[in-house]
Every structure is written in C-alpha cells, then in structure tokens.
Amino acid sequence: MAELNVRIVRLAPMRVASAYGFGASPEEQAWRTLLDWAKAVGLLEVEPAPRFFGFNNPSPEPDSPNYGYEQWMTVGPYVTGGAGVEIKEFAGGLYAVTRCEGLQTITDTWHWLATWCEGSPYVMGQHQWLEECFTPGAERIEDYVFDLFLPIAE
Numbered sequence: 001m002a003e004l005n006v007r008i009v010r011l012a013p014m015r016v017a018s019a020y021g022f023g024a025s026p027e028e029q030a031w032r033t034l035l036d037w038a039k040a041v042g043l044l045e046v047e048p049a050p051r052f053f054g055f056n057n058p059s060p061e062p063d064s065p066n067y068g069y070e071q072w073m074t075v076g077p078y079v080t081g082g083a084g085v086e087i088k089e090f091a092g093g094l095y096a097v098t099r100c101e102g103l104q105t106i107t108d109t110w111h112w113l114a115t116w117c118e119g120s121p122y123v124m125g126q127h128q129w130l131e132e133c134f135t136p137g138a139e140r141i142e143d144y145v146f147d148l149f150l151p152i153a154e
Helices: 028-040 102-116
Strands: 005-011 013-025 052-056 067-074 086-090 094-099 129-131 145-153
Touching: 005 145, 028 052, 028 129, 067 102, 094 102, 102 145
Parallel strands: none
Antiparallel strands: 005 094, 013 067, 013 086, 052 067, 052 129, 094 145, 129 145
C-alpha cells in the first residue's frame, strides 16, 4: 500500500441502536436486524442522516469459523429499541482513522493502520475500535467504503 493517510479524530459521545449477529457471516445478520428495525420505525430518512458503525464482538478465533459482529446506528434521545435492537450510550474517544475502499481490503487496511500506530507518537487505546460504513446498501464488495477507527492514547 502507498502512504497510509491517517487523521486523528476525537469521536464525540453518541447514542446508538445496536444489533448483534453470530456465526460464519455475522455482519449480514447484524445489518439486516438493524436495517429492518430502522426502516420499520422510520429512522432511515431522518436528518441528520444516521451514522453506521460496527465491530467484531467477539473477534474470530483461529480454530472456529464463527464470530460475532455488533452493528450500530446513531439515534436521537427519544428512540427506544425493540426487535433485536437495544439502545446504548458510547463514550467516544481518540482515534487514528483511515479510509478503506472495498470490503476485500479491510483486513489488510486494519493491519496497515495498526503498523502505522506502532511507528507513531500514539499508543493503542483501550476503548472500542470501530468501522464506520458509508455504503450500507452496497451490492458488490468492491463498492463498500469504510473509515476504520483505531483507538489511540497519547
């Protein structure tokens, strides 16, 4: 990869609706649960548009094809959960952020971002790492666009 474009971002606290999937492809399960719920309660057409974040929970183990994925969507103060969706408060934090284009490159981009952190003035933080998806309706893996949020501390 050419020079990795990394920016430092302080992510503000946010209120999120959370859905969970577990199995060999949990992302699709978590996305479907969240988007079906959001559509049913009219949250996909709100202004400002919601942001979508996700992360492995738990991460894949070398000896198992199964892992978990948690998908978040930002929501307002009066939204309540339901149908497999719960509401959470996220404290935010300091992050090193880089863009990832195409789902097929996400593993390598995470690796490059972690390597960048090792040579930076920052240390790995203990708060939640995140993948912000800008293209939740993409049909081809090449069309997905993410910002990867690596937790850091000074």
